[in-house]
Amino acid sequence: xxxxxxxxxxxxxxxxxxxEAPYALFSLGAFAEDYGAAKSSISxxxxxxxxxxxxxxSGTVRTFAGAQGGVRFEPWMGPEAAEAxxxxxxxxxxxxxxxxxxxxxxxxxxxxxPDVLRPFGRLIATLYWDEAIDWIMTVETKGIPxxxxxxxxxxxPVAIARRDSQITEGSVVTINYVSGSGLRxxxxxxxxxTMPPGAxxxxxxxxxxxxxxxxxxxxxxxxxxADVVDTVVLIESPASAPRLVDDYRSxxxxxxxxxxxxxxxxxxxxxxxxxxxxYRRMRRYQSPERTHDEGGERR
Amino acid sequence: xxxxxxxxxxxxxxxxxxxEAPYALFSLGAFAEDYGAAKSSISxxxxxxxxxxxxxxSGTVRTFAGAQGGVRFEPWMGPEAAEAxxxxxxxxxxxxxxxxxxxxxxxxxxxxxPDVLRPFGRLIATLYWDEAIDWIMTVETKGIPxxxxxxxxxxxPVAIARRDSQITEGSVVTINYVSGSGLRxxxxxxxxxTMPPGAxxxxxxxxxxxxxxxxxxxxxxxxxxADVVDTVVLIESPASAPRLVDDYRSxxxxxxxxxxxxxxxxxxxxxxxxxxxxYRRMRRYQSPERTHDEGGERR
Numbered sequence: 242x243x244x245x246x247x248x249x250x251x252x253x254x255x256x257x258x259x260x261e262a263p264y265a266l267f268s269l270g271a272f273a274e275d276y277g278a279a280k281s282s283i284s285x286x287x288x289x290x291x292x293x294x295x296x297x298x299s300g301t302v303r304t305f306a307g308a309q310g311g312v313r314f315e316p317w318m319g320p321e322a323a324e325a326x327x328x329x330x331x332x333x334x335x336x337x338x339x340x341x342x343x344x345x346x347x348x349x350x351x352x353x354x355p356d357v358l359r360p361f362g363r364l365i366a367t368l369y370w371d372e373a374i375d376w377i378m379t380v381e382t383k384g385i386p387x388x389x390x391x392x393x394x395x396x397x398p399v400a401i402a403r404r405d406s407q408i409t410e411g412s413v414v415t416i417n418y419v420s421g422s423g424l425r426x427x428x429x430x431x432x433x434x435t436m437p438p439g440a441x442x443x444x445x446x447x448x449x450x451x452x453x454x455x456x457x458x459x460x461x462x463x464x465x466x467a468d469v470v471d472t473v474v475l476i477e478s479p480a481s482a483p484r485l486v487d488d489y490r491s492x493x494x495x496x497x498x499x500x501x502x503x504x505x506x507x508x509x510x511x512x513x514x515x516x517x518x519x520y521r522r523m524r525r526y527q528s529p530e531r532t533h534d535e536g537g538e539r540r
Numbered sequence: 541x542x543x544x545x546x547x548x549x550x551x552x553x554x555x556x557x558x559x560e561a562p563y564a565l566f567s568l569g570a571f572a573e574d575y576g577a578a579k580s581s582i583s584x585x586x587x588x589x590x591x592x593x594x595x596x597x598s599g600t601v602r603t604f605a606g607a608q609g610g611v612r613f614e615p616w617m618g619p620e621a622a623e624a625x626x627x628x629x630x631x632x633x634x635x636x637x638x639x640x641x642x643x644x645x646x647x648x649x650x651x652x653x654p655d656v657l658r659p660f661g662r663l664i665a666t667l668y669w670d671e672a673i674d675w676i677m678t679v680e681t682k683g684i685p686x687x688x689x690x691x692x693x694x695x696x697p698v699a700i701a702r703r704d705s706q707i708t709e710g711s712v713v714t715i716n717y718v719s720g721s722g723l724r725x726x727x728x729x730x731x732x733x734t735m736p737p738g739a740x741x742x743x744x745x746x747x748x749x750x751x752x753x754x755x756x757x758x759x760x761x762x763x764x765x766a767d768v769v770d771t772v773v774l775i776e777s778p779a780s781a782p783r784l785v786d787d788y789r790s791x792x793x794x795x796x797x798x799x800x801x802x803x804x805x806x807x808x809x810x811x812x813x814x815x816x817x818x819y820r821r822m823r824r825y826q827s828p829e830r831t832h833d834e835g836g837e838r839r
Contacts, residue, residue, distance in 0.1 A: 253592040256555040293552040353698040381681045399652040
């Protein structure tokens with residue numbers, strides 16, 4: 242009885258510690274010490290937690306062997322939850338009072354809300370759960386909440402390109418780029434200290450119109466010899482003119498944005514094929530033929 | 541045995557769901573339905589989780605009765621964890637390579653790192669765990685990551701004041717304010733749609749020098765008939781000149797910032813008395829004389 246209560250306490254506390262810090266690596270030895278338990282007991286606990294998470298489609302617990310090893314939580318979002326989130330987002334975005342003069346869309350409120358940012362971040366983490374990503378990058382200002390939401394669930398650092406260079410950034414790399422409409426030349430800077438060469442970067446932004454900003458971010462990455470793994474935007478505008486980029490995934494695609502008729506129409510964006518692919522990889526990962534403890538290198 | 545396994549599964553899954561979404565309100569009825577269990581069993585599970593969280597000092601589970609009721613996780617950070625975080629932050633900040641020409645401090649890397657933002661957010665959530673806060677507010681750009689970190693752990697929305705007004709914000713309220721040095725007049729805008737009157741606001745920023753920015757934020761709050769509950773800054777500079785504000789809490793206080801000597805010295809800031817007060821309230825909340833289910837209004 243005493244033993245069972247200790248195990249229950251451990252399971253609750255371990256679940257909390259792991260799921261509160263996605264992708265943070267914990268040492269089995271430290272867990273064993275914290276709970277005054279044998280490593281083998283902790284391993285059993287972790288196997289139980291892993292089984293429950295995977296059965297619910299809410300993530301996995303992955304163990305890495307060796308000196309650099311440990312255990313970490315990798316969050317997933319199941320198909321129903323993803324679908325429900327996108328549907329809810331579509332309903333919110335189609336509210337006609339979001340229309341601003343000039344055919345712009347008010348979404349600042351969405352970018353401030355935990356009930357939008359949490360599932361957004363979790364969805365991004367699901368898309369890239371087994372991808373080698375080192376950094377998440379965006380440009381100020383409205384992309385920042387989205388980048389941090391993704392960064393929270395992926396446990397990766399964020400780099401923010403600034404529109405103007407700031408003295409508090411130290412020496413910076415600055416690029417000029419042309420907006421998608423071709424009408425404006427804009428500037429973007431990133432502190433030299435930000436990323437080491439060879440970093441693998443996920444680009445995130447709130448809105449894609451012509452694609453100039455995203456192309457600018459990719460160009461800035463090249464200056465840092467960084468590889469762009471993928472590009473995600475929350476919303477893409479109706480495709481009225483050719484885009485400067487085509488290799489991106491949107492969560493929401495606007496199909497009509499009519500200032501006069503006060504109508505907004507939207508549909509789920511191009512993220513779905515990537516999500517399906519991620520689910521396929523999860524099923525392979527969970528298949529019984531495969532050992533779960535990889536013992537390999539941690540990415 | 542079957543029953544015990546079902547309970548274990550439920551405890552793991554409930555812990556994950558609660559701790560992944562701090563301050564999100566869950567319905568007991570929905571839990572009971574999801575797990576095909578009696579409400580009384582779910583209540584027992586929640587009592588167990590609550591006991592473990594409180595014993596570890598990592599939070600509580602609070603139940604609210606009535607139609608608007610439900611159950612939520614409120615995260616805490618224990619004294620040792622808070623101490624360890626501030627110590628680690630001090631060591632990071634005192635690295636001499638952070639000094640920039642002009643006596644500025646490079647902290648952009650810290651503001652991008654999950655291992656800094658997570659404990660920062662959790663510390664803020666601990667300071668204000670039982671405070672009535674409706675919004676977290678900051679001004680672009682470097683305060684944003686800190687505001688979102690706090691918002692994640694407090695489950696509250698974020699309002700970002702912009703340095704220049706943007707067409708995508710709709711109609712805005714703009715104020716002019718004088719920087720702490722008195723040398724510059726600056727501008728800050730917030731979309732009219734942001735906050736309803738009477739909102740209770742926690743102000744967060746990265747760095748406090750003269751206090752002009754924080755005073756500007758407070759003035760902007762007045763324009764929205766919002767109450768400033770408190771002000772938190774990550775770092776305050778050495779007090780060389782009188783400050784425009786005195787009612788704030790810093791996490792770190794710089795004591796020396798010497799460009800020539802290449803020396804940075806820092807100490808824990810003024811948040812500590814607020815943290816001690818929060819711990820006292822937690823002990824009262826946990827005292828056995830008190831019923832834990834308040835049945836009262838949820839804030």
